[in-house]
Amino acid sequence: TQDVFVHMETLRVAGIPELQPGQALRIKIGEGSKGPQVAEVELA
Template sequence: MPTGYERGVVKDFGLGEKQSFGFITLSNGEDLFVHKNNLRAGMTTLQPGQRVIFKIGHGARGPQAMDVYLEE
């Protein structure tokens, strides 16, 4: 795993009027916001239970997952 990245599990995705956001559960049990604009190129959605790797960044409303991709 690259330096500065974290692991988590998709809790929910496809929320909101545009079905464009969701949450990733971190290893400490906290939930982190994720927006579809922060998925790696070629990815359009996530499914609950998928294991992902991401950076934690800061958006207008607080911490959020950035550069999100599936763990292999």
């Protein structure tokens, strides 16, 4: 597995108020200014 940055605004737009440890997500990764980051997210 690889760590990927997710911005709180991306979660808010997806209707996810907070993440819990171990919570399963479906994500699409894009390239951010400092490397890979979550571009789209939804609960799995």
